[in-house]
Amino acid sequence: MEEGKLSRKDFLRRTGGLLAASIVPMSLVEIACGGRGKGTHEKFTFAFISDPHLTHIKGTNFVRNFDNGLNKAIETVNLMFPRPDFVVFGGDLAQLGKREELDHGMELLSKLKVPVKFVIGEHDYYLDMGNYWQDKISKLNYSFDHKGVHFVVLNSILTYDNWIKRWKTPEERMNEMARLDNPNGSPFMVGDDQIAWLKKDLEDIKSGTPLVVLSHSPLYKIYKPWNFWTDDAEQIQSVLSKFDNVTVFHGHVHQVLYNQIKNISFYALMSTAWPWPYPESYTQSPHYIPKMTVFMNRQDPFHERDGTGWAFVNMDNAREEMHYKLWENKDRIVKYDESAGHPVDSTYQKPETRILPQTHY
Amino acid sequence: MKVSTFSRIDSKSLGYIFLIFVFYCIGCDSQKKKGTDLTELTYIPSGILGLPDIPVPKNNPQSNDKVSLGAKLYSDKRFSSDGTVSCATCHKPEQAFVDKLKVSKGIKNLTGTRNAPTVLNAVYYKSQFWDGRRNDLEGQSKDPLLNPVEHGLSSHDDLIKVVKSDPEYTSRFKSVFGIDSDSIQIDHVAMAIASFERTIVSGNSPFDRYRFGKDEKALSESAIRGLNLYMGKARCQDCHTIGETYAIFIDDKFHNLGVGFKRIQPKLEEILQKKAESKNSPTSDEEILTNLESSELGRFAVTGVSEDLGAFKTPTLRNIALTSPYMHDGSLTTLEKVIDLYDRGGETNPFLSSGIRPLGLSGQEKADLLSFLKSLTSPVLPSMPK
Numbered sequence: 030m031e032e033g034k035l036s037r038k039d040f041l042r043r044t045g046g047l048l049a050a051s052i053v054p055m056s057l058v059e060i061a062c063g064g065r066g067k068g069t070h071e072k073f074t075f076a077f078i079s080d081p082h083l084t085h086i087k088g089t090n091f092v093r094n095f096d097n098g099l100n101k102a103i104e105t106v107n108l109m110f111p112r113p114d115f116v117v118f119g120g121d122l123a124q125l126g127k128r129e130e131l132d133h134g135m136e137l138l139s140k141l142k143v144p145v146k147f148v149i150g151e152h153d154y155y156l157d158m159g160n161y162w163q164d165k166i167s168k169l170n171y172s173f174d175h176k177g178v179h180f181v182v183l184n185s186i187l188t189y190d191n192w193i194k195r196w197k198t199p200e201e202r203m204n205e206m207a208r209l210d211n212p213n214g215s216p217f218m219v220g221d222d223q224i225a226w227l228k229k230d231l232e233d234i235k236s237g238t239p240l241v242v243l244s245h246s247p248l249y250k251i252y253k254p255w256n257f258w259t260d261d262a263e264q265i266q267s268v269l270s271k272f273d274n275v276t277v278f279h280g281h282v283h284q285v286l287y288n289q290i291k292n293i294s295f296y297a298l299m300s301t302a303w304p305w306p307y308p309e310s311y312t313q314s315p316h317y318i319p320k321m322t323v324f325m326n327r328q329d330p331f332h333e334r335d336g337t338g339w340a341f342v343n344m345d346n347a348r349e350e351m352h353y354k355l356w357e358n359k360d361r362i363v364k365y366d367e368s369a370g371h372p373v374d375s376t377y378q379k380p381e382t383r384i385l386p387q388t389h390y
Numbered sequence: 391m392k393v394s395t396f397s398r399i400d401s402k403s404l405g406y407i408f409l410i411f412v413f414y415c416i417g418c419d420s421q422k423k424k425g426t427d428l429t430e431l432t433y434i435p436s437g438i439l440g441l442p443d444i445p446v447p448k449n450n451p452q453s454n455d456k457v458s459l460g461a462k463l464y465s466d467k468r469f470s471s472d473g474t475v476s477c478a479t480c481h482k483p484e485q486a487f488v489d490k491l492k493v494s495k496g497i498k499n500l501t502g503t504r505n506a507p508t509v510l511n512a513v514y515y516k517s518q519f520w521d522g523r524r525n526d527l528e529g530q531s532k533d534p535l536l537n538p539v540e541h542g543l544s545s546h547d548d549l550i551k552v553v554k555s556d557p558e559y560t561s562r563f564k565s566v567f568g569i570d571s572d573s574i575q576i577d578h579v580a581m582a583i584a585s586f587e588r589t590i591v592s593g594n595s596p597f598d599r600y601r602f603g604k605d606e607k608a609l610s611e612s613a614i615r616g617l618n619l620y621m622g623k624a625r626c627q628d629c630h631t632i633g634e635t636y637a638i639f640i641d642d643k644f645h646n647l648g649v650g651f652k653r654i655q656p657k658l659e660e661i662l663q664k665k666a667e668s669k670n671s672p673t674s675d676e677e678i679l680t681n682l683e684s685s686e687l688g689r690f691a692v693t694g695v696s697e698d699l700g701a702f703k704t705p706t707l708r709n710i711a712l713t714s715p716y717m718h719d720g721s722l723t724t725l726e727k728v729i730d731l732y733d734r735g736g737e738t739n740p741f742l743s744s745g746i747r748p749l750g751l752s753g754q755e756k757a758d759l760l761s762f763l764k765s766l767t768s769p770v771l772p773s774m775p776k
Contacts, residue, residue, distance in 0.1 A: 093747075094747075097740075097742065097744075101740045101741065103740075105696050105697075105740075108658055108659060108662040108699075109696075110662055110663045111666070331625070331628045331745045333744045333745070334744030335744065356697060356744065357744055
């Protein structure tokens with residue numbers, strides 16, 4: 030912290046403690062955090078729910094387990110006091126992009142008592158190329174400002190036209206994209222048009238403004254065979270490079286995952302439906318799992334919610350604090366650590382503090 | 391099966407329990423329990439087939455005199471505002487240490503919200519009460535005394551006055567704890583009651599003889615099929631765990647099965663908002679037993695974590711055939727109804743424990759499971775020391 034400057038925390042301490050946060054006119058407070066540039070924003074919380082993969086069986090029947098996961102997240106968010114300002118929905122509402130699934134998902138999500146910011150996932154997109162989503166749910170890419178933070182939503186699950194045209198029917202295309210470990214798959218990308226849009230959107234935003242990017246796939250490269258991947262990630266990272274403080278929140282990987290690439294912190298979220306293993310368990314091809322990530326411990330197969338969950342994010346002091354709410358398991362708080370220069374798990378970062386996998390009878 | 395009311399645990403096991411520790415503690419300062427998880431424990435062999443060693447806090451060692459004092463305190467109705475209620479009122483030694491009521495009756499026939507759990511094998515729980523709000527037997531014993539629908543005392547001093555005025559008590563406290571009448575405190579009372587309760591253990595059921603005693607004829611064909619279901623398709627084993635060398639049928643966790651949850655579901659937001667405003671302070675024992683809605687909060691009342699809404703402690707299944715009615719609210723009158731609840735995957739609600747799902751058991755499978763549950767009854771139950 031620069032000498033002579035008050036951090037927001039110090040300022041609050043001297044003005045009657047953190048409880049006064051809501052009544053302090055934050056616009057008057059200049060935040061300087063560790064030379065990471067200056068921004069003005071007030072503290073707020075948003076919730077993050079992702080990848081429920083609601084699956085239609087027939088008629089009005091849906092897979093019970095996945096409905097339960099989403100319902101639990103919705104109910105829990107509604108019972109948060111104070112309420113989060115909004116919910117980010119991270120994509121893959123549907124399993125196979127069917128209208129029944131999207132309608133059912135929207136019916137469930139309509140119970141949320143706070144606004145929802147939607148990000149589309151590949152399972153929502155590849156049946157009708159996002160038409161129903163755009164018609165009924167949300168734009169595919171857009172931006173908004175909230176309490177001094179600029180948010181950008183990207184559709185990061187686009188792919189090459191040749192691949193899209195390769196399939197005889199929309200269902201075939203959807204089914205191919207829905208497979209995780211699919212040799213016939215095709216890598217995700219944001220695409221040139223959207224990158225141009227992103228540049229334009231960020232043109233007038235000051236470099237000290239805290240920037241949050243919301244996407245479905247990780248905006249960096251982890252493991253291509255499973256599409257934990259965005260093909261043009263480097264281009265997007267380069268567009269974001271002028272900002273002091275950028276955070277990407279993404280879904281898709283169904284696991285706790287965090288990373289730092291230059292000025293950008295990345296946080297993945299678990300799914301409400303099921304956990305994926307970490308790609309390092311699969312050694313056929315190279316992977317780029319971030320070394321800093323403390324893995325989730327092995328899930329207890331008896332408990333269908335173990336390894337799933339949701340998160341809420343405290344945005345404070347121009348920095349995020351990610352609260353992973355792992356059901357049937359230990360919650361985790363991961364936040365950017367100034368001295369380390371990357372996100373750090375507040376409890377389990379050191380190897381000797383990690384949770385051992387459950388032993389099962 | 392015949393329960394012999396005043397039969398004794400076999401003498402060998404009593405010998406184990408009573409003869410291992412005959413320590414006399416010196417000052418009351420060293421006797422004060424802090425009621426934390428950090429209580430250091432020692433373990434006494436139970437000497438009973440199917441039961442693990444009995445955990446005993448190092449600061450409250452067992453002794454014959456202490457157990458006998460505890461039993462007297464446990465049965466003393468003077469420790470209630472109208473002289474009608476003792477521990478034994480709801481945890482009757484002659485009825486497998488329960489009262490067979492849906493929810494227990496305290497002073498003036500007032501009813502609470504919870505079904506009395508048995509004291510049998512309660513020593514093995516890592517937390518006490520349906521919501522685990524106390525860590526140990528010592529901590530547990532003090533709460534009902536002050537609850538307006540149980541013993542209804544205005545303070546523990548009411549009880550201490552009775553104790554101090556009774557020469558038999560003062561001489562026994564002197565010999566057990568080495569303290570004069572003036573120094574007797576509620577913690578000494580709690581320690582004596584807990585020591586008595588540590589002797590209330592039972593195993594050696596037909597199941598134990600089959601599984602741990604290698605007696606293949608101890609169980610019927612139906613009960614053996616039931617055991618296989620228990621370990622497999624019926625998914626009982628994950629929470630009511632059977633170990634390799636012993637079984638207490640618990641996991642020391644809390645689970646939401648949806649029982650009674652619809653009572654509070656419409657009011658959850660209001661309840662949670664209040665909880666947040668009160669900075670998550672634990673819900674009081676009194677409120678849990680006098681307010682039906684608060685009672686349904688389950689473990690959440692202790693932790694304030696929404697994941698724990700409507701979650702209750704996994705109870706032991708030993709002697710389950712003797713301890714009806716079932717569930718935290720006594721709402722299920724028979725084991726058949728309990729099996730049906732699990733078979734349909736509990737009562738749907740957003741906080742349903744995630745191991746709970748529809749099982750698809752056939753009529754025969756339910757009957758086999760019931761046979762197995764009935765095989766968990768011990769042939770002899772412990773009774774009050776003379």
